[in-house]
Amino acid sequence: MILVTGGAGYIGSQFVRHYTRCRPTEKVVVIDSLVEGHVEALEGLSNVHLEQMDIGDYEGVRNLLTKHSIDAVVHFAAFCYVGESQENPGKYYQNNVSGSINLFRAMEDCLVRKLVFSSSCATYGLPLSVPINEKHPQNPISIYGQTKLLVEKILSGFSDACDWSFTALRYFNAAGADRSGMIGESHDPETHIIPLALKVALGTKDVLQVYGEDYDTPDGTCVRDYIHVEDLAAAHLLALEKLSTQKGGQFLNLGTAYGASVKEIIDVCEQVSGRKINHVFAPRRSGDPPVLVADASKANAYLGWSPKHNLRSIIETAWAWQTQKRY
Numbered sequence: 001m002i003l004v005t006g007g008a009g010y011i012g013s014q015f016v017r018h019y020t021r022c023r024p025t026e027k028v029v030v031i032d033s034l035v036e037g038h039v040e041a042l043e044g045l046s047n048v049h050l051e052q053m054d055i056g057d058y059e060g061v062r063n064l065l066t067k068h069s070i071d072a073v074v075h076f077a078a079f080c081y082v083g084e085s086q087e088n089p090g091k092y093y094q095n096n097v098s099g100s101i102n103l104f105r106a107m108e109d110c111l112v113r114k115l116v117f118s119s120s121c122a123t124y125g126l127p128l129s130v131p132i133n134e135k136h137p138q139n140p141i142s143i144y145g146q147t148k149l150l151v152e153k154i155l156s157g158f159s160d161a162c163d164w165s166f167t168a169l170r171y172f173n174a175a176g177a178d179r180s181g182m183i184g185e186s187h188d189p190e191t192h193i194i195p196l197a198l199k200v201a202l203g204t205k206d207v208l209q210v211y212g213e214d215y216d217t218p219d220g221t222c223v224r225d226y227i228h229v230e231d232l233a234a235a236h237l238l239a240l241e242k243l244s245t246q247k248g249g250q251f252l253n254l255g256t257a258y259g260a261s262v263k264e265i266i267d268v269c270e271q272v273s274g275r276k277i278n279h280v281f282a283p284r285r286s287g288d289p290p291v292l293v294a295d296a297s298k299a300n301a302y303l304g305w306s307p308k309h310n311l312r313s314i315i316e317t318a319w320a321w322q323t324q325k326r327y
């Protein structure tokens, strides 16, 4: 049986749903503190057992691993706000790094040595070249990015010393919602551009701030690589399956290799919603690179994976979710 940490969050709940669709007879145990997650995201999944628990609870995690005979872990639990990580580094080191160490200690004690980890393109920092492949130097410019890089290094240590098999998936910008319309993105505060733009279309937000219009990009606004959460979920299951034969660690970018500018996002959001998106230009934010696009060819080859969604279907599913949001 597998254990999913952070499985009531945005991407974790999408993975749990995908897993239960692909393996309807198998059970899943989810640990989530519900600090950011939503119980509703797992509603209707009869094979899923949710345990409200913090990954920092060493005894609790150990007991669960043993009680449910867990043989692999998919680890999403973390705090994810880059801005907040700069204001409160201790909160991020404690939760993302110490919490992960607790989880890994409990796993090693129970001889659970297979793990898929949610890493991030934030581990690369300012790109020296794009598209970014896995050999690009990792110099994170935020505390959040540092926490993800530290966990990658700790996992390499467990792999070298204790023979763990793991895959760290470095996602670019997760976006979109489940095709059922049952689950989707619900962060408070919301910081991601697509839900923010769609909230303006819906009238629940007055205006979208666009940070910078003088970048060296085709239309002057920042370019990012948006990857649908269903595509991320599919890659996690493939990575998990590979662990049964994999030795050591793998590091894989997950993105589409297509860069969309902020102006393009606004255009497609207007087309899909059929509404005008009121936006204003604000000064650049420090630390925002002009372009972040993945070279995901390693994941394509290693996992036999390629994204099924494009920008339009990302925004269509996100819009369907925003108009009937349940939580």
Ligand SMILES: NC(=O)c1ccc[n+]([C@@H]2O[C@H](COP(=O)([O-])OP(=O)(O)OC[C@H]3O[C@@H](n4cnc5c(N)ncnc54)[C@H](O)[C@@H]3O)[C@@H](O)[C@H]2O)c1
Pocket (backbone or CB within 6 Å): 005, 006, 007, 008, 009, 010, 011, 012, 031, 032, 033, 034, 035, 036, 037, 038, 053, 054, 055, 056, 075, 076, 077, 078, 079, 080, 095, 099, 118, 119, 120, 121, 170, 171, 172, 173, 174, 175
């Ligand atoms: N959203 C993105 O674009 C993106 C990009 C790259 C990487 N990631 C990574 O993907 C993972 C999931 O991101 P998300 O967008 O779904 O975030 P999210 O906040 O929606 O989900 C994280 C979940 O983890 C839970 N959690 C946090 N700390 C916990 C702890 N100590 N113990 C138990 N549960 C805890 C939260 O309650 C939440 O349900 C994170 O590790 C994040 O860093 C996200």
